[in-house]
Amino acid sequence: MPKKFADLHIHTTLSDSTFSPKEVIERAKEHKLSAIAITDHDCVDAIEPALQLAELYGIEIIPAVELSSEDNDLEVHILGYFIDWRDKRFAYELNEMRKRRIERMEKMIKKLKDHGVEINIESIFKLSQCGSIGRLHIAQAMLKGGYVKNIKEAFRKYIGDKAPCYVSGFRISPQEAIGTINRIGGIAVFAHPGTLKKEDLLLDLVSDGLKGIEVYHPDHSQADILHYLKIATKYKLLVTGGSDCHGFGKEHILLGSVRIPYEFVEELKDAAKR
Numbered sequence: 001m002p003k004k005f006a007d008l009h010i011h012t013t014l015s016d017s018t019f020s021p022k023e024v025i026e027r028a029k030e031h032k033l034s035a036i037a038i039t040d041h042d043c044v045d046a047i048e049p050a051l052q053l054a055e056l057y058g059i060e061i062i063p064a065v066e067l068s069s070e071d072n073d074l075e076v077h078i079l080g081y082f083i084d085w086r087d088k089r090f091a092y093e094l095n096e097m098r099k100r101r102i103e104r105m106e107k108m109i110k111k112l113k114d115h116g117v118e119i120n121i122e123s124i125f126k127l128s129q130c131g132s133i134g135r136l137h138i139a140q141a142m143l144k145g146g147y148v149k150n151i152k153e154a155f156r157k158y159i160g161d162k163a164p165c166y167v168s169g170f171r172i173s174p175q176e177a178i179g180t181i182n183r184i185g186g187i188a189v190f191a192h193p194g195t196l197k198k199e200d201l202l203l204d205l206v207s208d209g210l211k212g213i214e215v216y217h218p219d220h221s222q223a224d225i226l227h228y229l230k231i232a233t234k235y236k237l238l239v240t241g242g243s244d245c246h247g248f249g250k251e252h253i254l255l256g257s258v259r260i261p262y263e264f265v266e267e268l269k270d271a272a273k274r
């Protein structure tokens with residue numbers, strides 16, 4: 001039997017990727033992936049259409065989400081795998097998160113205007129197809145409007161965590177994110193910890209129900225990978241990984257850059273059944 005591989009971190013047009021669920025599946029197929037997880041920010045609307053296409057393409061779709069949380073102004077992403085994405089209360093909670101994203105977007109657009117950048121909120125809605133709107137959409141609109149030369153410049157000069165037009169304070173806490181994922185039967189995983197390097201917080205969250213660490217990620221160095229593998233072993237945490245592909249949203253396509261052995265999916269699956 002040939003070895004099977006998975007990518008457990010992929011966005012779609014329902015959040016801030018330029019790839020539709022169909023394009024994601026087609027490209028996953030090209031990369032010979034057996035399973036993928038669709039992990040849109042605060043949105044599960046791509047899961048149903050993806051599941052319908054999955055049969056046609058013979059690819060396994062793992063229902064998932066990437067919840068945006070915040071701890072003392074620090075942006076903490078919590079992934080949830082094998083969630084009950086049809087849970088009614090969860091749908092309501094996601095809707096509230098997306099409403100807060102719209103209010104935050106209005107504030108950011110105002111700040112950008114004070115910095116000479118004119119962004120129309122309608123153009124942002126169009127990009128996200130009524131899913132989750134966020135900073136990557138602003139960056140794309142700025143690029144299109146000729147305000148910046150690339151996405152990186154948009155974050156560096158205007159909307160990055162330390163830049164003048166950034167607005168925080170709209171997200172739930174990591175504890176709430178983990179609580180929600182556990183409530184809907186999912187496995188909560190700390191996303192790309194190497195981008196934060198806050199191991200104290202990560203270990204604190206284990207007592208709040210965190211079950212895994214995203215070890216394999218394009219932003220992780222080889223040293224990061226070894227470091228987080230050690231932590232996962234020491235604290236008996238599950239290991240995940242994925243490309244965090246945003247289509248052309250991050251200028252180059254990441255799908256295919258991270259492929260993890262299917263055994264990791266089986267371990268996640270077993271844990272979700274428990």
Ligand code: AMP
Pocket residue numbers: 016041068133134135136151152155156160161250
């Ligand atoms: P938001 O949830 O609206 O705060 O936006 C988060 C999105 O912006 C995620 O997709 C991040 O990966 C992306 N992001 C954050 N910082 C940067 C950066 N410096 N360059 C490119 N993308 C970024």
Ligand code: FE
Pocket residue numbers: 011015016041136246
């Ligand atoms: Fe994103």
Ligand code: FE
Pocket residue numbers: 066077191192
């Ligand atoms: Fe993330």
Ligand code: ZN
Pocket residue numbers: 009011039066244
């Ligand atoms: Zn992501």
